Amino acid sequence: QVQLVESGGGVVQPGKSLRLSCLASGFTFNTYGLHWVRQAPGKGLEWVGVIWYDGSQKHYGESVKGRFTISRDNSKNMVFLQMDNLRAEDTALYYCARYYSEYDSLDYWGRGTLVTVSS
């Protein structure tokens, strides 16, 4: 069955960096785009960005553009979110989710990993 497992979250000081990972299984990883979506505590969903199936294209939300970088390693079935110059407002649960072209949307989500930016 399809599984997405995020890891790498934790407490980090403002201005520091953190890298999140998402390990996928149960599907042909190198044929699917992957998205990152975050959710601040008690708040709504916010789109972070996407990486295409082959890594050829990446797009980011305005609030993270220039600070966050998405990459993937298709040999390891993993996608990464490198977060630099973190701010308090980046505190959130970070989900990775699979893009399904037939639905043109996200059909499987992980359970998320929590990032807390605090001094």
Next chain:
Amino acid sequence: SYELKQPPSVSVSPGQTARITCSGDAMPKQYAYWYQQKPGQAPVLVMYKDNERPSGIPERFSGSSSGTTVTLTISGAQAEDEADYYCQSEDSTSNWVFGGGTRLTVL
């Protein structure tokens, strides 16, 4: 930046019809998608491309679009449908945007 506007809350009695709206200037040109999120769980897709239902989603869920507003309708809402619902679409640069979410209460 582009915004999708949803009512913060909708409340219905069991068996009634719940309608959740989502408004955005680009809606006439872009599809809308709907996700359901229950407490402590990841979101689940319940509607795509305005009015298409994914496999496994009950028939009581339907979607429609008119002008700048899209609507998720739950006909005969059940207690298990109580959740937060988020619409999602794209802005003019093809970046994804989520609405602020609507809490559906069924009681």
